[in-house]
Amino acid sequence: MTAREEKFTRQTVLEVQPLAPGLFTLRTTRDQGFRFRSGQFARLGVGKADGSTVWRAYSMVSSPYDEFLDFFSIVVPGGEFTSELSRLQEGDTLLVDKQSFGFLTxxxxxxxxxxxxxxxxxxxxxxxxxxxxxxxxxxxxxxxxxxxxxxxxxxxxxxxxxxxxxxxxxxxxxxxxxxxxxxxxxxxxxxxxxxxxxxxxxxxxxxxxxxxxxxxxxxxxxxxxxxxxxxxxxxxxxxxxxxxxxxxxxxxxxxxxx
CATH class of the missing domain: 3.40.50.80 (Nucleotide-binding domain of ferredoxin-NADP reductase (FNR) module)
Incomplete structure (x- = not known):
């Protein structure tokens, strides 16, 4: 495990739900140590076919008291991150930074x-x-x-x-x-x-x-x-x-x- 990966936890995708063309929601497990305030975001990481990892910031849709994490995403045509994120299925792994970020609180x-x-x-x-x-x-x-x-x-x-x-x-x-x-x-x-x-x-x-x-x-x-x-x-x-x-x-x- 690299020094960067040690800053993240590996969470399991519980559900992927298409909402409209190019829009979907994603639910994952939540590490017991992950804390956030409503309105904050997490840095998410997805693996690519070449073995590298792409990171992006996503606001939590779920409340700070839920036992899971919910995210809402658009699929950007040709987008390096969303193309990989949209391919995730139940049981797949998503990296989540151990720290929450943001001041929209x-x-x-x-x-x-x-x-x-x-x-x-x-x-x-x-x-x-x-x-x-x-x-x-x-x-x-x-x-x-x-x-x-x-x-x-x-x-x-x-x-x-x-x-x-x-x-x-x-x-x-x-x-x-x-x-x-x-x-x-x-x-x-x-x-x-x-x-x-x-x-x-x-x-x-x-x-x-x-x-x-x-x-x-x-x-x-x-x-x-x-x-x-x-x-x-x-x-x-x-x-x-x-x-x-x-x-x-x-x-x-x-x-x-x-």
Whole structure:
């Protein structure tokens, strides 16, 4: 075993589930010593035919209290990592770094009334984890999950999102969550049509939520397409909402591992 491999554990694939063309979920065993906070990511390693290993960062979809690890992936045509990851089957091995990473966690915000979770594509993964953690339901009065995909069939985890409020320990908090699906390339029943940035700029997102984006009350997490993150940050900056840093608390938190 090399010095690098000693930093990782070998986990067994329990389930691979296709969701739509080019999208799938992956469940693995979890090492008892692996700890993470909702919203963080792990570095995953897959072996190639030539014996080398490719590593990439993936957010945990599962909660910190689950005995397994869930991941959500897109298949990038010709992608060095996702091509190998998508070939894994039940019983195969996936390397998982012993350490968790990332700052898209609730402790980025010291206060705030409304939590906005804005995601595109597989960027919804850390937010699913956050929503399965009791802390978020206690801390915020309103939680707005905005999840954008190109086509309606690419909106993942719909049953899980729908049943969150039915869980025994969350039932009394179910009224806090509002889910707003967004589809960009087609009209889809029950979803807004257009890019998240457009919906912020023209006010439609706030009208749908019945809630204003304000520096005083809003705390916003962004995860997904780098261009979406860049453009959203610019729009929010125009409203005096800044990136939250250790030395300067703000209203916006982002994850950049693309």
């Amino acid at each position: 609730l402790d980025r915000f010291g206060d705030g009334r409304d939590l906005w979770l804005l995601a595109t594509g597989t960027g919804v993964a850390p937010f699913i984890s956050i929503l399965q953690d009791f802390e978020v339901w206690e801390r915020f009065e309103r939680i707005i999950l905005v999840y954008s995909a190109r086509e309606g069939r690419e909106l993942a985890y719909q049953p899980l999102i729908a049943e969150l409020g039915q869980r025994d320990h969350l039932a009394e908090y179910a009224h806090k969550l509002q889910y707003i699906p967004v589809v960009t390339r087609e009209e889809h029943p029950g979803a807004l049509h257009g890019r998240i940035t457009t919906l912020i700029a023209n006010g439609e997102l706030e009208r749908t939520a019945g809630l204003a984006l304000t520096p005083e009350h809003s705390r916003i997490m962004l995860c997904g397409n780098p261009q979406m993150i860049h453009d959203c940050r610019a729009l929010l900056k125009q409203r005096d909402m800044q990136l939250s840093l250790t030395r300067r608390p703000g209203q916006v938190a982002v994850e950049n591992y693309w």
